[in-house]
Amino acid sequence: MPRKKTVAAPAYEQIKTHIRGHIASGTWRPDDPVPSEAALMAEFGLSRMTVNRALRELAAEGLVTRVKGSGTRVAALHPISSQLTIRDIHEEIAERGHTHGTRVILVAAEKADGETARQLGLRAGAKVFHTILVHLENGVPIQYEDRHVNPAVAPGYLEVDFTSITPTHYLLDHAPLTEATYSVEARLPDAHEARELGIRKTEPCLVMLRRTVSGAAVASIARQVYPGSRYRFAGSFQA
Amino acid sequence: MPRKKTVAAPAYEQIKTHIRGHIASGTWRPDDPVPSEAALMAEFGLSRMTVNRALRELAAEGLVTRVKGSGTRVAALHPISSQLTIRDIHEEIAERGHTHGTRVILVAAEKADGETARQLGLRAGAKVFHTILVHLENGVPIQYEDRHVNPAVAPGYLEVDFTSITPTHYLLDHAPLTEATYSVEARLPDAHEARELGIRKTEPCLVMLRRTVSGAAVASIARQVYPGSRYRFAGSFQA
DNA sequence: GCAGTTTAGTTGTCTATACAACTTGTGTCA
DNA sequence: TGACACAAGTTGTATAGACAACTAAACTGC
Numbered sequence: 296m297p298r299k300k301t302v303a304a305p306a307y308e309q310i311k312t313h314i315r316g317h318i319a320s321g322t323w324r325p326d327d328p329v330p331s332e333a334a335l336m337a338e339f340g341l342s343r344m345t346v347n348r349a350l351r352e353l354a355a356e357g358l359v360t361r362v363k364g365s366g367t368r369v370a371a372l373h374p375i376s377s378q379l380t381i382r383d384i385h386e387e388i389a390e391r392g393h394t395h396g397t398r399v400i401l402v403a404a405e406k407a408d409g410e411t412a413r414q415l416g417l418r419a420g421a422k423v424f425h426t427i428l429v430h431l432e433n434g435v436p437i438q439y440e441d442r443h444v445n446p447a448v449a450p451g452y453l454e455v456d457f458t459s460i461t462p463t464h465y466l467l468d469h470a471p472l473t474e475a476t477y478s479v480e481a482r483l484p485d486a487h488e489a490r491e492l493g494i495r496k497t498e499p500c501l502v503m504l505r506r507t508v509s510g511a512a513v514a515s516i517a518r519q520v521y522p523g524s525r526y527r528f529a530g531s532f533q534a
Numbered sequence: 535m536p537r538k539k540t541v542a543a544p545a546y547e548q549i550k551t552h553i554r555g556h557i558a559s560g561t562w563r564p565d566d567p568v569p570s571e572a573a574l575m576a577e578f579g580l581s582r583m584t585v586n587r588a589l590r591e592l593a594a595e596g597l598v599t600r601v602k603g604s605g606t607r608v609a610a611l612h613p614i615s616s617q618l619t620i621r622d623i624h625e626e627i628a629e630r631g632h633t634h635g636t637r638v639i640l641v642a643a644e645k646a647d648g649e650t651a652r653q654l655g656l657r658a659g660a661k662v663f664h665t666i667l668v669h670l671e672n673g674v675p676i677q678y679e680d681r682h683v684n685p686a687v688a689p690g691y692l693e694v695d696f697t698s699i700t701p702t703h704y705l706l707d708h709a710p711l712t713e714a715t716y717s718v719e720a721r722l723p724d725a726h727e728a729r730e731l732g733i734r735k736t737e738p739c740l741v742m743l744r745r746t747v748s749g750a751a752v753a754s755i756a757r758q759v760y761p762g763s764r765y766r767f768a769g770s771f772q773a
Numbered sequence: 774g775c776a777g778t779t780t781a782g783t784t785g786t787c788t789a790t791a792c793a794a795c796t797t798g799t800g801t802c803a
Numbered sequence: 804t805g806a807c808a809c810a811a812g813t814t815g816t817a818t819a820g821a822c823a824a825c826t827a828a829a830c831t832g833c
Binding site for chain 2: 318319320321352355470471473476477478479480481482483497499500501509510521523527528
């Protein structure tokens with residue numbers, strides 16, 4: 296088998312690796328000073344712009360902090376960079392090689408109650424779109440999704456065929472995402488959720504509340520309920 | 535009140551804002567081409583290095599993808615950058631202006647059972663450190679923490695006074711973090727956990743399983759149980 | 774029509790230089 | 804002693820130029 300051609304890493308990467316190594320090994324402790332750009336120039340024989348790029352990227356990754364006029368230090372906290380993605384549950388299931396199905400429970404335009412209107416940034420009684428779906432993985436309910444959508448942001452929302460296009464997919468396509476807030480809690484399902492998910496009312500669930508903003512307007516608020524026995528969030532980080 | 539002096543944003547930031555605007559407004563859709571560096575140079579009257587920095591940073595943030603020789607395009611997925619941090623629960627509570635207390639339940643050296651040894655990358659029966667603590671916020675139990683530690687990574691672990699220093703704090707200080715994996719589930723507490731947390735056995739809990747790696751060795755594995763009625767994970771993202 | 778070659782366009786990296794803005798310690802002067 | 808000025812050191816930004824590496828389309832010869 297042909298060996299992968301190993302191109303020498305760029306100079307700025309070598310500096311980053313060098314500094315990362317000192318931090319990871321503990322020889323440079325949090326709040327310790329990192330050599331100045333001038334010192335690294337001399338040590339590695341590189342131009343300042345190259346050294347600057349290495350340090351600037353490490354700062355962006357959160358490993359060091361830089362203060363103009365003062366210097367560079369090893370960051371005190373231990374940030375672990377991650378790249379989260381608003382994922383479409385359909386893709387997520389397809390990626391596992393499973394089949395995704397959808398049961399449509401409610402598709403309607405309603406007058407918003409006070410709390411819903413507030414969260415969507417509308418006045419109480421304003422028209423909102425409301426959908427309730429159950430997503431199935433290989434036929435088994437995995438997510439109960441109760442969503443309110445701002446009609447101004449996605450006017451065609453109610454015409455979507457939710458058995459073939461998920462709300463997340465449609466909204467990402469029609470309302471570019473600019474901001475999102477979320478929270479994850481452990482809760483018991485209410486009677487209706489338990490029945491639709493086919494679980495006992497005593498089974499704990501992960502409840503994700505998510506609010507997405509598109510441009511200046513709140514696009515939608517969603518409550519997604521996952522049975523604790525069938526789902527968990529997982530991830531990994533590298534310093 | 536003195537108005538905050540508004541310094542003109544750097545040129546590369548202006549380009550980033552310009553491009554971000556086109557993506558957020560939807561005029562540039564996923565997979566659409568972004569103007570080349572040469573085109574942006576002409577449009578903004580800037581040097582290539584400045585334009586390059588703007589595009590490179592947008593690529594690092596996941597908003598665009600760049601292919602050498604081909605060009606720059608709007609990224610297809612909707613990444614939402616975040617900066618997670620391995621936080622010390624003591625700091626977290628202190629930040630809310632509350633007081634943190636710790637109840638020490640177990641501090642011991644044990645022989646690892648098969649599963650624990652496997653996860654720590656040790657042989658079955660190897661010596662491991664085992665602690666069980668309950669963290670209190672204003673006197674109320676908020677986290678049950680069951681942790682196994684690799685003695686090779688933190689030999690002094692058992693001598694720590696856990697009423698004043700949390701395991702997380704000690705480990706971050708003595709074993710620089712290089713990698714972490716985690717998962718979050720909804721579960722019911724077992725009898726012992728429910729008793730120590732002072733909750734009913736039917737109350738759902740958020741269970742975080744975390745495995746941290748320091749250098750080449752697994753540093754520790756922890757199971758942290760949060761009562762669902764008293765805790766949730768929250769965060770926000772900006773595209 | 775096809776295969777191979779060339780060419781224009783694009784991104785990746787690096788240098789040398791310049792000036793601005795900020796921090797920190799030192800020295801001076803009252 | 805204290806207030807102020809100054810200088811050295813450091814990071815932030817921007818430029819102009821250069822070469823390398825890669826892509827994709829156009830071109831050429833058969």
